Amino acid sequence: MWTLSGFVDEIDPDFDTQVEVATALGLTHIEFRSAWGTNVLALSDTQLARVADTLADAGLKVSAIGSPIGKIGIGDDFGPHLDAMKHAADVAHRLKAPYIRLFSFFLNGAEPAKVRTEVLRRMDALAAVGAAEGLVLLHENEKEIYGDIPSRCHDIVTTVDNDHLRLAWDAANFVQCGVRPFTDGYALLRPHTAYVQIKDALLADGTVVPAGQGDGEVAETMRALAADGFDGFFSLEPHLSAVGTFGGFSGPELFTEAHRAFRSLLDAEGIAYA
Numbered sequence: 001m002w003t004l005s006g007f008v009d010e011i012d013p014d015f016d017t018q019v020e021v022a023t024a025l026g027l028t029h030i031e032f033r034s035a036w037g038t039n040v041l042a043l044s045d046t047q048l049a050r051v052a053d054t055l056a057d058a059g060l061k062v063s064a065i066g067s068p069i070g071k072i073g074i075g076d077d078f079g080p081h082l083d084a085m086k087h088a089a090d091v092a093h094r095l096k097a098p099y100i101r102l103f104s105f106f107l108n109g110a111e112p113a114k115v116r117t118e119v120l121r122r123m124d125a126l127a128a129v130g131a132a133e134g135l136v137l138l139h140e141n142e143k144e145i146y147g148d149i150p151s152r153c154h155d156i157v158t159t160v161d162n163d164h165l166r167l168a169w170d171a172a173n174f175v176q177c178g179v180r181p182f183t184d185g186y187a188l189l190r191p192h193t194a195y196v197q198i199k200d201a202l203l204a205d206g207t208v209v210p211a212g213q214g215d216g217e218v219a220e221t222m223r224a225l226a227a228d229g230f231d232g233f234f235s236l237e238p239h240l241s242a243v244g245t246f247g248g249f250s251g252p253e254l255f256t257e258a259h260r261a262f263r264s265l266l267d268a269e270g271i272a273y274a
Contacts (some may be wrong), residue, residue, distance in 0.1 A: 001231065001272050001273065001274055002230075002231070002232070002233075002234055002266070002271060002272065002273040003028065003029055003063070003232070003233050003234070003273065003274055004027055004028075004029070004233075004234055004235075004236070004259075004262075004263075004273055004274070005027065005029040005030055005031050005064070005234065005235040005236070006022065006027060006030060006031060006235055006236035006237070006259070007030075007031045007033050007066055007235065007236065007237045007257070008021070008022045008027075008030045008031070008032075008255075009032075009033050009034040009035065009249075010236075010237065010238055010239070010249050010250040010251075010255055011250070011251065011252050011255045012035040012251070012252065013034070013035075013036055013115065014035075015035035015036060015050075015051060015054060015234035016054065016191065017252075018030070018035070019054055019055070019058045019060060021255065021256070022058075022060060023058050023059070023060065023253050024073040025259050027060070028059070028060065028061065029061045029062065029063040029233065029272060030055075030060055030061075030062060030063065031042050031061065031062070031063050031064045031065075031066045031101075031235045031237075032051070032062050032065055032066060033065075033066030033067075034066075034093060035047065035051055039068060040065055040066065040067060040088075040091060041067060041068065041084055041087055041088055041091065043091075046104040048091065048094055048095070051095065052094065052095060055095070058259065060098065060103040062092075062095045062097040063097065063098075063099065063233045063235060064098070064100065064101055064138065064195065064233070064235065065088055065091055065092045065095070065097050065099070065100045065101065066101050066104055067084075067088045067100050067101055068103075069081065069084060069085050069088055069100070069101075069102035069103065069126065070103030070104050070105055070122075070123075070126070070139075070145070071103050071105075071106065071142075071145075072105060072106065073105065073106045073107075073108045074106065074107060074108065074110060074118060074119060074146070075108065075110075077113070078122055078125075079148070081122075081128060082125055082126070082129070084103075085126050085129045086129055088100050089129055089130070089133040089135055092103045092133075092135055093133070093135075094217075097135075097159035098133055098136060098137065099135070099136050099137070099138050099194075099195060099233075100130070100136075100137050101140050101142055101168055101195075102126060102136075102137050102138065102139060102140070103139065103142050103145050103146035103147070104119055104122075104139060104145045104152075104156055105119055105122065105124060105145055105146055106144055106145055106189065107144060107146060109233065112146055112152060115146065116146070116155070117182055117273075118230060119146040119156070120155075120156065120159050120160060123139070123156055123160050123165065124160050124162070127160050127162040127164050127165035128162070128167070130162070130164035130165060131162060131163075131164040135164065136154045136163075136164050136165075136166055136194060137164060137165050137166070138166055138167065138168035138194060138195050139153065139156055139157065139165065139166070139167050139168065140168040140170055140173070140197065141153050141167075141168075141169070141170050141173050141174055141177075142170070142173050143173060143176050143177050148173075148177045149174070149177055149179055149185075150174070150179065150184055150185030150188050151188070153167055153185075153189055153192075154188050154189060154192070156212040157192045158192070159257060166192055166193070166194035166195070167189055167192045167193045167194065167195075167223070168193075168194070168195040168196070168197055169181070169189065169195070169196045170197040170199065170237070171195050171197075171198075171199065171200055171201070171211075171214075171216030171217065171218055171221065172199040172200050172201035172208050172214070172216055172239070173201075174216070175200070175203055175206065175214065175215050175216050176201055176202040176206040177203070178203070180203075180215065180217060181217050181221060182217035182221045182224065183217065183218055183272075186220075186221060186224060190224075190225075190228065193230075195233050195235070196221075196225070196232070196233070196234045196235070197234075197235050197236075197237045198211050198218070198234050198235060198236045198237065198258070198262050199211065199216075199236075199237050199238055199239055199258070200212060200213055200214035200215075200216040200218055200237075201214045201215065201216060202214050202215055203215040208211065208238070208239040208240060209240075210240070210258050210261035211255060211261050211262040211265055212261055212262075212264070212265045213261065214239060218262075218265060219265055219268075219269070222265060222266065222269055222271065223269055226269060226271050229262055232274070234262070236255070236258050236259055236262065238250040238254060238255055238257075238258035239253055239258070240254040240255075240258060
């Protein structure tokens with residue numbers, strides 16, 4: 001049984017509205033990235049307590065913390081960022097989330113091979129936090145970071161070689177790097193993929209579109225995952241209205257459209273989901 005989730009801050013900045021729409025769509029889980037316009041790692045204890053209470057009242061659980069860990073330059077100071085990772089682990093425990101999403105550092109024009117050693121050192125340190133805290137960290141492929149294409153995502157997860165560092169698959173981000181996700185990356189990355197983010201994009205110009213309407217080979221990927229017996233979370237991250245470095249926005253109507261588009265793909269494939 002596949003479980004649908006989503007970055008509900010794409011619905012509205014207000015957390016109560018996020019929860020209202022999520023429950024109306026039948027979601028049982030959310031991916032928590034921000035509330036009231038504030039990033040998850042910057043929320044106060046009082047705000048986090050309110051989030052936890054609101055989720056409990058609505059019967060919602062958190063599939064992952066959508067953290068910004070790893071979204072700094074590879075030349076930026078890593079010490080404070082490692083502290084932020086430890087805080088992210090505390091937040092994950094507080095909200096009972098099994099996963100934390102992260103990234104592998106903006107290259108800022110550097111050649112990937114020249115910064116590889118430093119990237120891997122940092123990713124190893126982050127994975128050690130995950131292991132110590134009993135949490136799984138999910139590296140998301142993202143344009144302009146080290147792990148932007150399948151070969152470097154594979155390099156990260158196999159070199160660090162820690163069961164607490166796995167991959168989140170984002171088809172649209174691969175497309176925006178000129179990659180055909182299923183054709184170019186599925187066989188290589190499937191053994192390390194633990195989580196799937198749902199958005200699609202056009203190779204021609206990188207425009208983000210609902211799942212199945214772009215070049216992200218979403219249907220082919222879903223079909224293969226079902227055949228492989230994948231059992232996990234699929235998190236909607238539509239980005240249909242606005243896109244930024246640390247998130248995107250869709251609004252209630254476009255988020256609902258994205259949810260409908262992905263469910264249509266699953267129904268067409270006869271894949272059970274909740």
